[in-house]
Amino acid sequence: MTDFESIEAVLLDWDGVLHHWNGEGERAGEQAEGLPAGAVAEAAYGTVAYEYAKLGIYTDAEWRDCVAQALEQRFDGRGREAVRVWTADRGRVVDGAAELLARLRERFAVALLSDNTDILIADLEMFRVESAFDHIFVSAHIGMTKPAPALYRHAATVMGVPAARVLVIDDLPVNLPGAHSVGMRVKHWPAWASLSSFVHEHLIQEEKRAGLA
Missing domain, CATH: 3.40.50.1000 (HAD superfamily/HAD-like)
Structure with a gap:
């Protein structure tokens, strides 16, 4: 056998x-708001919110809102449009x-x-x-x-x-x-x-x- x-x-x-994934959405979102390369991924993955989303504790929308908030705190209010563009890339x-x-x-x-x-x-x-x-x-x-x-x-x-x-x-x-x-x-x-x-x-x-x- x-x-x-x-x-x-x-x-x-x-x-x-x-x-x-080829990362196109992440890059386009970062460019749209003048964020450094890798900023979206750093805020999104390897985080407590991401682990909660994979376990169903957070919805996908709640996780992405956490990503937007983290970016806004780090980059003087910028980041929500980057998350929108990133999310649109499937x-x-x-x-x-x-x-x-x-x-x-x-x-x-x-x-x-x-x-x-x-x-x-x-x-x-x-x-x-x-x-x-x-x-x-x-x-x-x-x-x-x-x-x-x-x-x-x-x-x-x-x-x-x-x-x-x-x-x-x-x-x-x-x-x-x-x-x-x-x-x-x-x-x-x-x-x-x-x-x-x-x-x-x-x-x-x-x-x-x-x-x-």
Whole structure:
């Protein structure tokens, strides 16, 4: 038996796997108000407010308001327009994402698991991929973030698939030990790599080979 032959479900991360940011909104927002490069990211990420937003304690809007307030305090009242411009940038999905997910669902249960704020569902709808998954797990809705083993156990239970038959694909290695600890298969996925190539070579083609065995 090869590495992925017994897989019944694929649990995909969002940012860095199916979706990418290029920082265009951050840069445009900073330029609009004459803020130094990196000011938005410094005020937004690695903060208590961001952790609260990922856990659903704060809404996405409340978190972004905290970012605006932090910028205003630091830059003499400037920052709210930068946050508006930054928020309007929703990044991009990888090319052919909907088609790739449809191919996966011919063989596997396919779920999304993302450490994200409550804005994610609206983003999925905007990109027209909200119906491309059998299950969608958002940390802000569940109240747990990666790499908590309980989060992965919850996903397996809801999917109705034994943990040992779930493959987790994530771009952050730090997230994978939690999944591995509950018995899931794990695959680190570098943001620059082709997910389509991996799926066709190791999942779809492997299923074809198994059928011929």
